[in-house]
Amino acid sequence: MDNPDGYTTEHVLGLDLGQASDPSALTVTQQRTPVRTGPGGLQVEERGDPEYAVVWIKRWELGTPYPDVVRDTAAVHDAPETGDNPELVMDATGLGAPVVDLFHEEGLNPVEIMFTGGDSVTRDGRTRRVPKADLATCVQSLLQSGRLKIAEGLDLAGQLVQEMKHFRVKISDSGHARFEHATEAQSDDVLLSLASALWFAERGQVLKSSHVIT
Structure with missing residues (x-):
């Protein structure tokens, strides 16, 4: 979009x-989207392609109890810096209902992403079953287009960069692309948390009202 009126x-x-x-x-x-507004700037008439900046990363110690993760996540979610009720997108693959329920009981109402090895996205309420390849290609596309940045001096930025470097494409016997880290000793937890959020922001088809900055 050329010469946008402002940004959400x-x-x-x-x-x-x-x-x-x-x-x-x-x-x-942070998702920053160029917009063109109607008369008086009260109505958004056109949106451009969003740009994304990773502004904060937290990685808990191995074995941290889920209630502690829920409590810490709620504190970040409710912080003034993250805005008004930001969307929480959670990888719920392999988790039982009691674990997911902890987040709902805290009032976080997360969007649940479950990774699959298939070729299509399916939806059941706030649960999306998404091919893992879709999440990986979403991150790759945003990086290649220059629409994804990592804030300078960010704690654990190096961890994220390393996980990106170690992610590999593997083709199964059936011809399906699978994205995974190169060896079992390498982790992908930071990357998958980011990929889930970016996939939902780009393709989850959920828009929220935002403040327009001129």
Whole structure:
């Protein structure tokens, strides 16, 4: 979009819940979208392609109890810096209902992403079943187009960059693309938390009202 009238800004949180052998990770990403407004700037008539900046990362120690993760996530979600009720997108793959319920009981009402090895996205309420390849290609596309940045001096930025470098594409016997880290010793928790949030922001088809900055 050439010469936008202003920008909408909002934040999206991505959470990858660890299990026995991997830690939990939370990312906060700022989404800045160019807009063209109607008369008086009261109505958004056209939106451009959003740009994203990873502004905060938290990675819990291995074995941190889920209630602690819920409490910490709620504190970030409710912080003034993240805006008014930002969307929380959570990787719920392999988790039981009691774990997910902890987040609902805290009032976070997360969007649940479940990774699949299929070729299509399906939806059941706030749960999306998404091919893991879709999440990985979403991050790759945003990086290549220059629409995804990592804030300078960000704690754990190096961890995220390393996870991006180690992610690999593997083609199964059936011809399906699978995205995973190169070895079992390498982690992908920060990357998957970010990928879940970015996929939802780009393709989740959920728009929230935002403040227009001129």
